[in-house]
Amino acid sequence: MKKIKQIALNNLDVLIFFVCVFAKLLGFGLQIQDKNIYALLFLLGPAASSILIFCGIGFLFNKRARTRFFYIVNIVISTLILVDSVYYGYFRDMFSIPVIQNGILLGPVKSSVASLFKWQYLLYYIDILIIPSIPYKLMLDKSIMFKRRLVSFAVVFLIGTGGNAFFIYDLNEQQPRLLTTMFNRIYIADMLGGINYHGLDVYNFFQRELQKHTKLSKDKEKAIKTFLNSNKSKGYTALKGKGKGKNLIVIQVEALQQFVIGNSINGQEITPNLNKWLKRSAYFDNYYYQVASGNTSDAEFMTNNSLFPAAEGAAAYLYCGNDLNSLPKALKKENYKAIALHGYREDFWNRSVMNKTEGYDIFYGQRSFKINETIGMGLSDRSFLNQSFNILKKTHQPYFSFLTTLTSHYPFNAISKYGDFNVGEYKGSLFGDYLKSIHYTDQQLGMFLDKLDKEGITDNSIIAIYGDHYAIPQNQQKNLYSFLNATQRNELTWAELQKVPLFIHFPKDENKGVRHTYGGEMDLYPTIANLYDLPTKYMMGKDIFNSKEQGVIFRNGSFTDGKIFYLAPSNKYYDIASGKQISETAELSEKKKEAEKKLEYSDTILNHNLLQKFNNDK
CATH class of the missing domain: 3.40.720.10 (Alkaline Phosphatase, subunit A)
Structure with missing residues (x-):
């Protein structure tokens, strides 16, 4: 028990980051799944896997830098969930990179945006306000050797990446072309969680930009x-x-x-x-x-x-x-x-x-x-x-x-x-x-x-x-x-x-x-x-x-x-x-x-x- 307590105190920032972000992802998942608790169970694995990737990256930093890293990533993810919530509230769809381009076209339609905002969305930031007051001095190890940090990074990052790979592969098998065409963004977010959805969105955006400049095969043109x-x-x-x-x-x-x-x-x-x-x-x-x-x-x-x-x-x-x-x-x-x-x-x-x-x-x-x-x-x-x-x-x-x-x-x-x-x-x-x-x-x-x-x-x-x-x-x-x-x-x-x-x-x-x-x-x-x-x-x-x-x-x-x-x-x-x-x-x-x-x-x-x-x- 003493050993477990020591490990927990040594990784207090990691645990807080994981729990807070996990709760937010599930909260948003519940929103887009219309309070379907059963459907939310499918999100547990992908949500945890995607957070573990960030946890793994955090292990590369020393304690003080690691705490800052998690805090910044938490703010970014919280903001992304907030934007997703507002966007979903009206469009019943997920926010994506091309929507930012749409924003250039739309200009400041302030009344529409204001009417979509709900005060409850600010709950995603409660932990952001509380975390700075947590006494991270309780963390026993002030500094960890780089070799140990590298091992921790490799183990946690690979677990997260492996889990994500499994869930993404499984969804791709069930719905071929879904992850490349992104024609059903809500379903992707339902099954893989918000972080994985946005990762795929970024990947597909650059992939499409590349494809636009890649010559199409004659067979595809003919078809x-x-x-x-x-x-x-x-x-x-x-x-x-x-x-x-x-x-x-x-x-x-x-x-x-x-x-x-x-x-x-x-x-x-x-x-x-x-x-x-x-x-x-x-x-x-x-x-x-x-x-x-x-x-x-x-x-x-x-x-x-x-x-x-x-x-x-x-x-x-x-x-x-x-x-x-x-x-x-x-x-x-x-x-x-x-x-x-x-x-x-x-x-x-x-x-x-x-x-x-x-x-x-x-x-x-x-x-x-x-x-x-x-x-x-x-x-x-x-x-x-x-x-x-x-x-x-x-x-x-x-x-x-x-x-x-x-x-x-x-x-x-x-x-x-x-x-x-x-x-x-x-x-x-x-x-x-x-x-x-x-x-x-x-x-x-x-x-x-x-x-x-x-x-x-x-x-x-x-x-x-x-x-x-x-x-x-x-x-x-x-x-x-x-x-x-x-x-x-x-x-x-x-x-x-x-x-x-x-x-x-x-x-x-x-x-x-x-x-x-x-x-x-x-x-x-x-x-x-x-x-x-x-x-x-x-x-x-x-x-x-x-x-x-x-x-x-x-x-x-x-x-x-x-x-x-x-x-x-x-x-x-x-x-x-x-x-x-x-x-x-x-x-x-x-x-x-x-x-x-x-x-x-x-x-x-x-x-x-x-x-x-x-x-x-x-």
């Missing part, structure tokens, strides 16, 4: 080109060329989710204007957003290019120098004028650069509008849409205009002083603020669409309206479930709520009606391409008016075909009709591999700028 050619729209006749010569007006609505469409609260319709236009349009009720961490910019990217967004970071930044076969470029070849309009900063999400890359003739950003009314982040939707209408009136026809709204941006609380929409019991909550915010945006869209109608523009235009991404983060799901009277409240329920509305309005209200095809933002460009008789080469999506394929693939590796839903974060399959979990079959496993392959192909196309090569091939 991708063959796939793209097989995905090309063939023989579609329904509505082909229906929009030829007509204006195209696309409106991407900030945070417009499908659950508000057709719904009421306290006897008031939430979106009365969109409900009215739904009856006059082709409406798709199984349309999903497919964005990643690029959020709004990812929705713009997919709609304009029919390629998946970046696995990490924003495509608008990472691929703004690529050759793209975009919708604006295709319409310009048909003598259309292509304009983009958004009432916020031109540099936000790198739009000033990306819009040029995609071939827009003019980008009307913040400097192009009179900032006469601001709500939240910037120009109000009322002013933006009124000024945009005046711009469209003066634009030479035929034109393609892409409008992105702003007011209904998270955290939605800026709208409170505008209008008196009664949200009843949800007053003062994020959910209630969202209902007010989207009701306001609906009013402005209604006025805009009515103006187009009165001006006769709708008689010579196809108008597409859709939501860009989710509004309600998962940590606010309670009020949403209550509002919808949801009886089943599991991960499948949540996944099916991640739909956004898609309206496509034709002149004279032709082709109206509800369509149940499963699709997503990837599919809008191919659909428009058929309507305007444009080339459909090198697209990842499908024409949702013609295709019999029922399928949506999400950036994290999840997918649905309308019958089953595979949820990559938990690696589970669900039967949609019954709502029950089902076992993986050979057929489902093949579908999962196909989804992963498509994501990988899209990444390779973008990372190696393959469209430039394919376009130049004879």
